[in-house]
Amino acid sequence: MSWETIVGHQSALERFQKSARRNRLASTYLFVGPSGIGKRTFALKLAQSLLCSSTPESALECCSHCPACQQVLSGSHPDLIQVAKPADKKFIPVETFIGDREHRRQRGMCHDIGLKPFYGGRKIAIIDDADDLNAESANSLLKTLEEPPPKSILILIGTSQQRQLQTIISRSQVVHFSPLTAEQVQEVLERHHLLDPETDPRPIAQAANGSVEQAIRLSNPELLEFVQLLYHQLASLDPTQEDFAKSLGTFVESAGKDAALKRRRLSEVGDFAIYFYRDLLHRSADSREVHENLEKHTAASLSQFRQTGFTDSVIQEAASACIRRTLSMQQEVHANAMQANVITNWLADLGRLSRAEIAFDFY
Ligand SMILES: [Zn+2]
Incomplete structure (x- = not known):
């Protein structure tokens, strides 16, 4: 039931369901596709399904009610790490991954994902804005990508494969996300009440190139x-x-x-x-x-x-x-x-x- 909240991206979902059933999930995924089409929402739903304590991982479902699900939804699950580029920076700083100079490899995402999971399940990290990794930040990630901690999953999210560094691509499973159809954009706009109730969503959805983000700008x-x-x-x-x-x-x-x-x-x-x-x-x-x-x-x-x-x-x-x-x-x-x-x-x-x-x- 839980995936019904995700609009579109059926082939990506089927791919993950198949891997989960066979217990063959990879340790690093790179999600690519235009912005505003739901890649991050998909990554969060995936994390929720893997962390949910009342459904087996092989089912890739989540109940939305257990404490783990609630913590994912509120952004407070201790085994889910989320990082993104700070608004005032051009790149994701290297400190985000390996800590500042005084605490190299003792803090940061690469350290935290290596800790024992609090709930005994998985550790999952979502790295948004992967387009904005510079060579230094990407290099700081390589050790984790090459020797991922057991049961850890890293999801990088970017807009196109061309904008990612080869060192990252070669160590990831790439998952392509397509723009939504106009009908799907309209569905998201209506379901989440993203427009003024008097506004007709159809012409907006038609002009939005499959992106909810663009649709909102076009209101x-x-x-x-x-x-x-x-x-x-x-x-x-x-x-x-x-x-x-x-x-x-x-x-x-x-x-x-x-x-x-x-x-x-x-x-x-x-x-x-x-x-x-x-x-x-x-x-x-x-x-x-x-x-x-x-x-x-x-x-x-x-x-x-x-x-x-x-x-x-x-x-x-x-x-x-x-x-x-x-x-x-x-x-x-x-x-x-x-x-x-x-x-x-x-x-x-x-x-x-x-x-x-x-x-x-x-x-
Ligand atoms: Zn749950």
Whole structure:
């Protein structure tokens, strides 16, 4: 019953159920997939199922009532360690894993996971923001990955396999998580009452690229309307058409008088363009994806690219180049470059990259 609260990710669940039945769970997993689709929620449910004291581990279920389940839900289970990148840091500090200089290997996650489980079951660690492991932090983890304490399970969570260090990938079992369908996003929004009761969840779920996180950002009706227009333009492979640079300029201007507000708005539009291209990248790479489930704009974009004669791997290269170009646009915005020029050049370049008129490695 317990997994009913998780929306989507059926194939990942089946994989874990099979391993649990055969008593063949690995010691390190790397969860990868776009942000805001429920990877962390899945990891917590997995931990709860393994720590629940009233269901056997082989069933991979949890009762939600026993003290262990309650402690997982409240974040106080002594055998569940959770770490993430602090908001004010660029990377997960090495101290998080092996303690500060005075207490090297006597504190930190690697030390704690080696302690005897308080309940005699397992020790589980969830490392969020695995994209933000630098070489030093990753190296500090290697000893634990190579010689995992008995019955310990480590779950690293990142957004894509490409962003992980090879030293981590080679020591983990990689589990891929796909974006949710629009229906599934809507289900999560409704079930957890994440929107204002008067707000219609359907157009928001449709524009959210399979991510609940994006759906929540799109609950601002002004932004939703503009993002739908943006997707339409990006899917056409010529985002400069229909005087879109001007529409974008007007939208950015309407953020307020303050230049910082305008910069923030343009950067946010960039975020949504990145989401769009990431979704395209993910869905064109995922052959298991059922194409009827594609969101309208992603389907339109894939079909436009294919009509141009692009194979899936070329589409992925083009989408990656458009992401890099958008990241550089966001840097220009923060460096206070002339807004009108930034917009015009960015849109023109996205169009050229989408039509392979400039080399993908140019950006
Ligand atoms: Zn329980």
